[in-house]
Amino acid sequence: QVQLVESGGGSVQAGGSLRLSCVASGYTYSSYYSMGWFRQAPGKEREGVAATFTSGGSAYYADHVKGRFTISRDNTKNTLYLQMDSLKPEDTGLYYCAARRGHVIQPLKGNGYNTWGQGTQVTVSS
Numbered sequence: 205q206v207q208l209v210e211s212g213g214g215s216v217q218a219g220g221s222l223r224l225s226c227v228a229s230g231y232t233y234s235s236y237y238s239m240g241w242f243r244q245a246p247g248k249e250r251e252g253v254a255a256t257f258t259s260g261g262s263a264y265y266a267d268h269v270k271g272r273f274t275i276s277r278d279n280t281k282n283t284l285y286l287q288m289d290s291l292k293p294e295d296t297g298l299y300y301c302a303a304r305r306g307h308v309i310q311p312l313k314g315n316g317y318n319t320w321g322q323g324t325q326v327t328v329s330s
Contacts, residue, residue: 205230205319206228206229206230206231206237206303206305206319207228207229207230207319208226208227208228208301208302208303208319208320208321209226209227209229209321209322210224210225210226210299210300210301210321210322210323210324211224211225211226211227211324212224212225212324213299213324213325213326214325214326214327215327215328215329216291216326216327216328216329217328217329217330218291218292218293218328218329218330219290219291220291220328221287221288221289221290221291222288222291222326223285223286223287223288224241224285224286224288224299224301224324224326225283225284225285226239226241226283226284226285226286226301226321227281227282227283228282228283228284228303229282231282235258235305236257236258236259236305236306236307237257237258237303237304237305237306238255238256238257238258238303238304238306238307238308238311238316238317239255239256239257239258239277239284239301239302239303240252240253240254240255240256240264240275240301240302240303240308240311240312240314240317241253241254241255241275241284241286241299241300241301241302242299242300242301242302242314243295243297243298243299243300243326244297244298244300244323245294245296245297245298246297248297250300250314251266252264252266252311252312252313252314253265253266253269253273253286253299253312254266254269254273254274254275254286254312255275255308255311255312256275256276256277256284256311257307257311258277258279263275264311264312266312268294269288269295272288272289272290272291273286273287273288273289274286274287274289275287284301286299288326291326291328292328293328293329293330294328295326295328296326296327296328297325297326298323298324298325298326299323299324299325299326300320300321300322300323301320301321302314302317302319302320302321303317303318303319304316304317304318304319
């Protein structure tokens, strides 16, 4: 059973940067996982931000974060990262890490994942 713990959230002014981390435990290194970052703003539905696979290769981004956010992973540390640059107030929300063993066909859709972290808050002020 994989468990996910996010960290790295905080408060930052618009234009600033943050790097989120998600450490996975109970992870079978040789297995193939889909992993993603999602966020939920107050009063809004959860949305996919970025996703990737532990085998490497493709990364997926929501249109409104392309060119500003970068997802990466360090399989040796069982850690998924989200580098967020040029942050905007609309990026404010609770950011979650998600995972599923195997291939998620629509990696930016939350219903494809079965393991979630507790979330880390990101607040961007103007």
